[in-house]
Amino acid sequence: MDVIVCAKLAPDPEDIQVKSDGSISLENAEWVIGSFDLQAIEAAVRLAEATAGKVTVLTAGPHQVNNSKLKKDLLSRGPHALVMVVDEALASADTALTAAVLAGAIRKMGGADVALFGEGSADLYFQQTGLQVGERLGWPTLNAVSRIEPQENSLLIERNLEEEIEVLQVPLPAAISVTVDITTPRLPTMMEILKAGQKPVTVWTLADLGLEGQAAAKIATLSVRAPQQVARKRILIEDAPEEAAQTLAAYLSKEGLV
Amino acid sequence: MDFGFTEEQELLAHSLEELLQREAPESLLAELDARHEFPYKPWKALAEQGILGLGIPEKYGGTPADIQTMTLVCETLGKHAFPLGIIYSLGMITILDILQFGSEEMKMEVLTGLAQGDPPVALGITEPQAGSDAAALKATADFDGDEVVFNGQKMFCTLAGISKHILLMTRDARIENPYEGISMWLVPTDAPGLRFSQVSKVGWWTVPTYEVFIQNVRVPRKNLVGELNRGWPQLMANFEIERLALSAASVGAAEGAYEEAAAYANQRVQFGQPIGAFQAVQHKIVDMAVKIENMRNYIYKIAWMMDHHMPVRHEHAMCKLYVAQAAFEVTDDAMQLLGGLGYTTENRVQRHWRDVRLMRIGGGTDEIMYNIAGPQLLKRARK
Helix, strand or coil: CCCCCCCCEECCHCCEEECCCCEECCCCCEEECCCHHHHHHHHHHHHHHHHHEEHHHHHHHCHHHHHHHHHHHCCCCCCCEEEEEEEEECCHHHHHHHHHHHHHHHHHCCCEEEEEECCCCCCCCCCCCHHHHHHHCCCCEEEEEEEEEEECCCEEEEEECCCCCCEEEECCCCCEEHHHCCCCCCCCHHHHHHCCCCCCEEEECCCCCCCCCCCCCCCCCCCCCCCCCCCCCCCCCCHHHHHHHHHHHHHHCCCCCC | CCCCCHHHHHHHHHHHHHHHHHHHHHHHHHHHHEEEEEEEHHHHHHHHHCCCCCCCCHCCCEEECHHHHHHHHHHHHHHHHHHHHHHHHHHHHHHHHHHHCCHHHHHHHHHHHHCCCCCCCCEEEEEEECCCCCHCCCCEEECCCEEEEEEEEEEEEEEECCEEEEEEEEECCCCCHHHHHEEEEEEEEECCCEEEEECCCCCCCCCEEEEEEEEEEEEHHEEECCCCCCCCHHHHHCCHHHHHHHHHHHHHHHHHHHHHHHHHHHHCCCCCHHHHHHHHHHHHHHHHHHHHHHHHHHHHHHHHHHHHCCCCCCHHHHHHHHHHHHHHHHHHHHHHHHHHHHHHHCCHHHHHHHHHHHHCCCCCCCHHHHHHHHHHHHHHHCC
16 A cells, blocks of 8 residues: 655654743754654554555655755664655644644655555644644545554444444545554664665755645734743641641542542 | 763663663662662663664664663663673673674674673683783683684683673783783583582672683684684774773763762761751762762773774773772762661662672772883873
């Protein structure tokens, strides 16, 4: 099967710095592959391996994504090729704009049997992009998929719902968003890392997709603020065990915790 | 001057860290240490990830890698799973000895097995009367037709009881100059006549060390590694990289201990404030960090020199000397900062403290490192 897996590259959440006014700085953050997309990449590679197929990883974003180390990181995890849409207009892209770009890129790539997505992006986690891309392409579109089994011209998939497991047969091509428990991502070996630098990479702009000035974000972000940190009270209760327990219970009750 | 790693090295280190989180978490390492058990499962995971094949040619199932990359692997292993760093470091010398001096048959059998997760080949040099004076060894090798018969006793032969092979050093007593009468042999550990007795140690509990009794052990003559009576220069050829690898693992152990101590200094409250607010603690933290920085610079400079085929005769000895001492000082300071908690078996710092102490003895004592570096430095000063 010809599989396209869409992965979002975003600033590493561990590198986010909160400024004194509560605003967030991403200036020194290293960009990494979204943690939810690692499972999608692994699921795509396994699907391709099971069907003697090919995987292309597709990503879109501002200039930070066009980074040599990130490209090697993506390609060392099993995909055969990488397509990137790099454009500064994507710096504050919402799900509608991202979906328009990804759908445009998939069309330009000549389509695929399956497009896979992670369950959400690591930074915004709207869980909408995969669904919107599928809708734009007019493909059967599903999310919350926890198992994929390739069949002749279709996929047998499982959706893990709260009280039931739904089993569906989906005709191809299809757009599928997978959950994090679908599989455990492989860790690249040195050999795979070395080979990654030799795999094909294609870089497009919005103009290459005919989308320059055509697609725009529909949502404006007004501000991003870190929740206010409350200093720890550091209350030390020094008393006999029974009295200390009563004092502790009183504190917890006062805070509405018990 | 470039102090950075390549993108490939950074990605490898990141991948290795994730692997260690999955396959060698602290809880498992503590459990194995308490049970004095070799980390077979994490070791196999390293093999499956291609780590054990680094530096071994592709035709034997490995991946070519430079010394800087292997140093980075040793440091990363040392930081997150020190016993694996020790085992990996110990394996490097025997891999290189077999690669440089072994027959094609040996390479195919032994190196392929090592890349797939066999415990490293043990190195049989030290004897009860031959420690730092390694050339005073007395184990013998006598020819009998197509076979060779070994007799003698080896001491502090790490991993011998669980390895598939020992790289055994013997000496022909008829040759007056001991350095010209030593030979290197590949001996299967299941050969009849070999007996192993485990040595009880202060640390390295997951890395067993043995006394080896050798009585009329027979192997084919073709098990000679390299040339007859050329074992000493063959042995010396790769000691430098072993010492670098052990140093790198020790730096990693010191970094791990430092992280524990620094986190504790921020979190532990005494007299109404985190203990890190006290200058006495801050000074210790800075001293530890300076030593770690110096150690890292030293090991990567030696690795860089070796990758550029520059001689490191006295440099490697000075590096090993400094790192063995500084890494222990850092782990000792970490234990001090952790107070009572540092001396309990609940925290990994005590394990690093016990394990790192051996680095001033194993792989060449501090005193031997002085002996190697001192004459070289004075010779240079005479020019």
